[in-house]
Each structure stands twice: as structure tokens, then as C-alpha cells.
Amino acid sequence: MQILFLGTGAGMPSKQRNTSALALKLLEERGAVWLFDCGEATQHQILHTTLKPRKIEKIFITHLHGDHIYGLPGLLGSRSFQGGDEPVEIYGPPGIKEFVESVLRISRTHLNYTIHFIEELEGVIFEDDLMKVTTAKLDHVIPSYGFRIEQKPLPPKLLIDRARDLGVPKGPLLAKLKSGKDVTLDDGSIIRSKDVTEPGQPGFVVTILGDTRFCRSAVDLGQHADVLVHEGTFDSSTEKLAGEYGHSTIKEAAETAKQANANTLIVNHMSSRFLPEDEKQLVKEMRDVHEQAFIAHDFDEFEWKINERRLKRI
Amino acid sequence: MQILFLGTGAGMPSKQRNTSALALKLLEERGAVWLFDCGEATQHQILHTTLKPRKIEKIFITHLHGDHIYGLPGLLGSRSFQGGDEPVEIYGPPGIKEFVESVLRISRTHLNYTIHFIEELEGVIFEDDLMKVTTAKLDHVIPSYGFRIEQKPLPPKLLIDRARDLGVPKGPLLAKLKSGKDVTLDDGSIIRSKDVTEPGQPGFVVTILGDTRFCRSAVDLGQHADVLVHEGTFDSSTEKLAGEYGHSTIKEAAETAKQANANTLIVNHMSSRFLPEDEKQLVKEMRDVHEQAFIAHDFDEFEWKINERRLKRI
Ligand SMILES: [Zn+2]
Ligand SMILES: [Zn+2]
Numbered sequence: 001m002q003i004l005f006l007g008t009g010a011g012m013p014s015k016q017r018n019t020s021a022l023a024l025k026l027l028e029e030r031g032a033v034w035l036f037d038c039g040e041a042t043q044h045q046i047l048h049t050t051l052k053p054r055k056i057e058k059i060f061i062t063h064l065h066g067d068h069i070y071g072l073p074g075l076l077g078s079r080s081f082q083g084g085d086e087p088v089e090i091y092g093p094p095g096i097k098e099f100v101e102s103v104l105r106i107s108r109t110h111l112n113y114t115i116h117f118i119e120e121l122e123g124v125i126f127e128d129d130l131m132k133v134t135t136a137k138l139d140h141v142i143p144s145y146g147f148r149i150e151q152k153p154l155p156p157k158l159l160i161d162r163a164r165d166l167g168v169p170k171g172p173l174l175a176k177l178k179s180g181k182d183v184t185l186d187d188g189s190i191i192r193s194k195d196v197t198e199p200g201q202p203g204f205v206v207t208i209l210g211d212t213r214f215c216r217s218a219v220d221l222g223q224h225a226d227v228l229v230h231e232g233t234f235d236s237s238t239e240k241l242a243g244e245y246g247h248s249t250i251k252e253a254a255e256t257a258k259q260a261n262a263n264t265l266i267v268n269h270m271s272s273r274f275l276p277e278d279e280k281q282l283v284k285e286m287r288d289v290h291e292q293a294f295i296a297h298d299f300d301e302f303e304w305k306i307n308e309r310r311l312k313r314i
Numbered sequence: 315m316q317i318l319f320l321g322t323g324a325g326m327p328s329k330q331r332n333t334s335a336l337a338l339k340l341l342e343e344r345g346a347v348w349l350f351d352c353g354e355a356t357q358h359q360i361l362h363t364t365l366k367p368r369k370i371e372k373i374f375i376t377h378l379h380g381d382h383i384y385g386l387p388g389l390l391g392s393r394s395f396q397g398g399d400e401p402v403e404i405y406g407p408p409g410i411k412e413f414v415e416s417v418l419r420i421s422r423t424h425l426n427y428t429i430h431f432i433e434e435l436e437g438v439i440f441e442d443d444l445m446k447v448t449t450a451k452l453d454h455v456i457p458s459y460g461f462r463i464e465q466k467p468l469p470p471k472l473l474i475d476r477a478r479d480l481g482v483p484k485g486p487l488l489a490k491l492k493s494g495k496d497v498t499l500d501d502g503s504i505i506r507s508k509d510v511t512e513p514g515q516p517g518f519v520v521t522i523l524g525d526t527r528f529c530r531s532a533v534d535l536g537q538h539a540d541v542l543v544h545e546g547t548f549d550s551s552t553e554k555l556a557g558e559y560g561h562s563t564i565k566e567a568a569e570t571a572k573q574a575n576a577n578t579l580i581v582n583h584m585s586s587r588f589l590p591e592d593e594k595q596l597v598k599e600m601r602d603v604h605e606q607a608f609i610a611h612d613f614d615e616f617e618w619k620i621n622e623r624r625l626k627r628i
Binding site: 011012013014015018040041043044047048064065066069070071073074077078081082095098099102103106107108109142 | 328383396423
């Protein structure tokens with residue numbers, strides 16, 4: 001799993017940072033990419049990466065502000081034009097369907113695939129054998145959501161040598177043992193699954209939040225997450241503005257990560273008022289509260305390896 | 315007057331060319347910029363120029379395809395955010411108002427200025443003391459328009475020395491003479507305006523076309539234009555595709571310029587199938603038909619000086 005930041009700015013594009021978008025690359029896990037938010041020119045940013053728009057399986061929209069959605073129609077159109085024909089699911093607040101459908105209708109854009117819209121954002125919004133996605137409402141000036149993406153524990157590993165030593169023959173019994181069931185051999189002896197398997201490793205938990213003030217549900221969504229992606233539009237010197245405009249300071253992002261016992265914090269949605277030379281001070285502000293923390297820049301990529309159980313900038 | 319190409323590609327953005335947008339800079343003429351089409355990330359392109367979004371007075375949309383309009387909501391929002399408070403006129407085919415208004419409504423974007431929409435595109439759509447804009451429908455797969463922008467002749471120049479020699483005193487009589495009226499002096503002698511003025515120089519004519527097949531109205535709109543901006547999505551080897559998709563070849567663009575007796579042709583809306591190394595051949599194809607011709611690239615700028623009466627790349 002990799003997290004690739006495509007746009008880490010707030011409100012408007014600048015030369016340094018584009019508006020919000022983030023790709024959760026699940027290519028090894030499920031051969032797919034999940035996109036979180038899609039500000040204007042997200043497809044332009046993708047041109048400078050190895051991402052293939054047709055690999056995008058799901059798009060999650062945290063809220064309907066323009067800096068989080070204006071790139072969606074263009075990306076969807078180009079995905080079709082470039083040969084994408086698999087369906088896409090779009091999860092977003094009520095209004096996202098009307099937005100996409102009216103823009104595509106007015107611009108006479110025909111897609112070679114279908115879009116399923118999920119506008120009911122409450123609790124578990126997706127679950128299959130591999131992943132589970134839970135959502136909750138945050139605290140912004142308009143409805144804004146966070147998403148907690150949990151990878152299911154990996155399947156248990158069969159200890160093949162030990163099974164053979166216990167007399168299990170090659171064939172379907174091995175599969176049964178691997179799937180957690182005990183089996184009886186021809187000689188009447190019972191082999192227990194737990195004796196010939198190693199439990200599967202737990203998966204990752206990534207929490208990606210939309211624009212928000214410091215709030216309880218951010219902490220809840222981020223509980224023990226391996227990675228918490230949190231906005232940090234303001235700093236301590238502009239704390240008052242943060243509250244007024246429904247945003248957080250970088251310190252509040254760190255406070256959320258700390259209270260949630262999240263492992264790694266990555267802060268995005270940075271105001272263009274911050275200059276590159278301010279970054280050192282911002283990082284300090286954040287690490288004073290939560291040590292394992294990064295500020296994201298466009299095209300920053302982080303990788304999570306199951307054996308290391310820790311996110312690394314790559 | 316300068317013409318600044320902000321996006322010269324077709325259909326989708328590529329690393330070389332963004333989707334359609336062009337700024338007609340009328341800063342000396344009327345302290346304003348007129349924008350023609352606004353593909354996604356036009357505001358991003360503007361970040362790399364000296365253009366000020368608040369100086370944009372009018373936006374002309376040739377047709378509703380996504381590669382010509384998806385950048386409009388973001389640009390309008392940023393114009394407001396950056397302090398723009400003067401009204402904007404948007405001229406475009408029916409549907410442009412619904413597009414802008416529904417996107418701004420759904421994304422809760424409030425502008426600090428009003429937009430006037432003009433969706434009736436027929437004949438003269440704008441005229442004041444300085445300029446006149448005429449429009450006509452072209453031949454594309456959806457309604458697509460071209461715009462002919464005519465600068466009015468400059469005011470006559472008062473030959474102040476000659477007026478003084480004829481006994482005209484300083485003051486209001488001079489202004490009267492300049493404005494074209496004859497005057498009678500205190501001694502009863504009549505001074506004719508034409509004897510003490512030089513006629514104003516004619517203004518420029520710029521014709522900017524939307525996506526189109528070769529058609530009569532393109533030739534009509536371009537009659538004796540100083541500059542004709544024409545799409546050239548295909549070349550001779552793909553002529554059949556051009557017709558099918560409602561586009562022109564570069565050679566057809568040159569043919570239009572020739573038949574219209576236009577001075578300078580600039581071709582935009584280039585397919586990404588053309589590689590930089592193809593350009594020499596494309597230019598030849600075009601100049602075989604119409605000598606004074608250019609292929610536009612993103613950020614190319616051309617200047618028209620009234621005394622030289624000719625467009626130059628700057
Ligand atoms: Zn935002
Ligand atoms: Zn086009």
C-alpha cells in the first residue's frame with residue numbers, strides 16, 4: 001500500500017500545491033487505486049505519476065467544496081477516453097451525484113462505464129473480503145466526512161512442513177486446515193487448524209479526513225490508525241481563523257493523532273500563506289505533540305510494508 | 315493588444331498542452347482582459363503568467379465540451395477570492411448559465427461579483443465605443459461558435475499646430491474640431507474639422523473560432539481579419555477523422571484563412587498525437603496554403619501594434 005499525495009493545498013491552487021487529492025494505491029492488495037477528493041487539475045497531476053486512471057476503482061469525496069471536487073468531471077471523462085471501462089463507485093455527500101451528472105450532461109460527455117453513487121455516508125459504507133471502510137461526519141462549515149479504511153487480517157499461513165509431519169496428505173484437507181477448520185485423518189486422528197497454521201498478520205488502518213475543526217469523530221475515526229491524514233490549514237498564530245473557517249491548526253491535527261493513538265500523522269491541506277521557510281517551525285509545532293508526523297507536499301509518496309508495520313516516505 | 319495562449323491542446327490535457335483557453339489582452343485599449351474558453355486548469359496556467367483574474371471583464375465560450383469549460387467554476391471562484399469584485403459577462407451557448415450556476419450552488423461558492431450570462435449568440439453580441447463583437451455558428455458535433463472582435467477606428471488626431479495657425483484659440487473649440495465638428499471663430503471664419511485633423515487609424519480585427527469542420531461561416535467571420543485563430547486538430551493523413559469528429563485539418567484551417575483573406579493565421583487545439591518533431595511538416599502543410607501562419611503552444615504570446623499593423627510573436 002502506498003499513499004500518493006496529488007494535491008496538498010487549501011482553497012486555491014498555488015504554484016507549490018494543487019487543490020486536494022490523494023491516491024491510496026492498493027495495487028498489491030487489490031489491483032486498484034482509491035482516490036480521495038479530486039480538486040481541479042487532479043488529472044494533470046496524475047500525468048506526472050505512474051497512476052493509470054482506469055485503475056481507479058473507488059473515489060471518496062470528503063465534502064463538496066470546489067477545491068475538493070472540481071477535477072472530478074475531467075478525470076472521469078479522461079478515464080473513459082483512455083480506455084477505462086470498469087465501473088467506478090463514488091462515495092460522497094448528497095449533491096455529488098447531481099454535480100457529476102449535470103456537468104457530464106451539459107458538456108455532452110459520454111462515459112464507457114457506469115458510476116455508482118453512494119451518498120448515504122454513515123457507519124460502514126463498504127466491506128468485502130479484503131477491506132472495510134467506515135465513515136463519520138466531521139465539523140466543518142458544510143457537511144464534511146472522514147474515512148477509516150481497514151485492511152482485513154491477512155489469511156493465516158499454513159505451516160506445510162508441520163502438517164506433513166502430522167501425516168496430513170496433500171490435497172483438500174490442507175485447504176480446509178488453512179481456512180481454520182479442524183480435520184480428521186483416515187486413521188481417526190484429529191488435526192487442529194491452530195496447530196498447523198500461523199495466524200494472518202493484521203492489516204493496516206488508514207484514516208483520511210476532510211476539512212474539519214478539532215472534533216471527537218476525527219479522534220474516533222483515527223483510533224490506533226497506522227496512518228492518519230489530517231488537514232492543517234492554519235498554525236498557532238492563526239488559530240482564531242481556523243475555528244472561524246471550520247479548519248484546524250497543525251497543532252490540533254497533532255492533538256487528534258495523539259488522542260487517537262494513531263501511529264503516523266500526515267498533514268495536508270496547507271494554506272498558501274505558509275512559505276517553504278516556515279516548514280521547520282510547523283514541523284516542530286506538530287512533533288512537540290505527536291512525534292511521528294509529516295507535512296505532505298504534492299507528489300510525496302509514503303509506503304506501508306506489512307512486516308515493518310510502519311509508514312515510510314519513499 | 316496581445317493574444318496569450320493558455321491552452322492549445324484538444325480533448326484532454328497532456329504534459330505539453332493544456333485544454334483550450336486564450337486571453338485577449340486589451341490592457342492598453344480598455345484596461346481589461348477577455349478570455350476565450352476555459353478548459354480545466356486554466357487558473358493554474360494563469361499562475362505562470364502576469365494575468366490578473368480580476369482584470370477579466372468578459373469570457374466567451376465557444377461550445378460546451380468539457381475541454382473548453384471545466385476550468386470556469388474554479389477560475390470564477392479564485393477571481394472572487396483574490397479580490398475581484400467587478401461584474402463579469404459570460405457569452406456562451408445555452409447551457410453555460412446552468413453549468414456555472416449549478417456547479418457554484420452545489421459547491422457552495424459565493425462570488426463577490428455578479429455574472430451576466432448572454433446565451434443568445436447571433437450577430438452582434440456586444441458593442442461599445444471601442445469594440446464590437448460578432449458571432450456565428452460553426453459546424454461541429456454540438457453547437458459551436460466563432461467570435462469576430464473588431465476594434466473601432468481610433469479617434470482622429472488633432473493637428474494642433476495647424477489649428478493654431480488658422481487662429482483657433484485654446485479651449486473647447488479644439489475638442490469640437492477633434493470630435494469631427496466644424497466651428498466658427500469670433501471673426502466669423504469657419505474652420506473645418508477635416509482641415510485640422512488626421513483620420514484615426516483603423517482598429518484590429520481578431521477572429522477566434524471554436525471547434526469546427528471547414529465551413530462557410532468560419533470564412534465569413536474571418537474576412538480580412540488581422541488575426542484568425544482556428545483549430546487544427548488533425549493533419550492531412552487523418553483528414554477522414556477530422557470530418558467524423560467535427561474538426562478541421564491544419565490545411566483546412568489554412569484554406570479558411572486564405573479564402574477569408576485573413577492576414578495572420580494561428581492554429582490551436584492540436585491533437586496530442588502530434589509530436590514536437592512533426593511540427594516542421596505541419597507548418598509546411600499550412601504555409602503552402604497560407605504563408606503568414608503559426609502553430610500555437612501554451613504560453614505563446616503574440617502582439618499587434620497599430621503602427622505596424624501586423625501580429626508578431628513576442
Ligand atoms: Zn478545502
Ligand atoms: Zn475541443
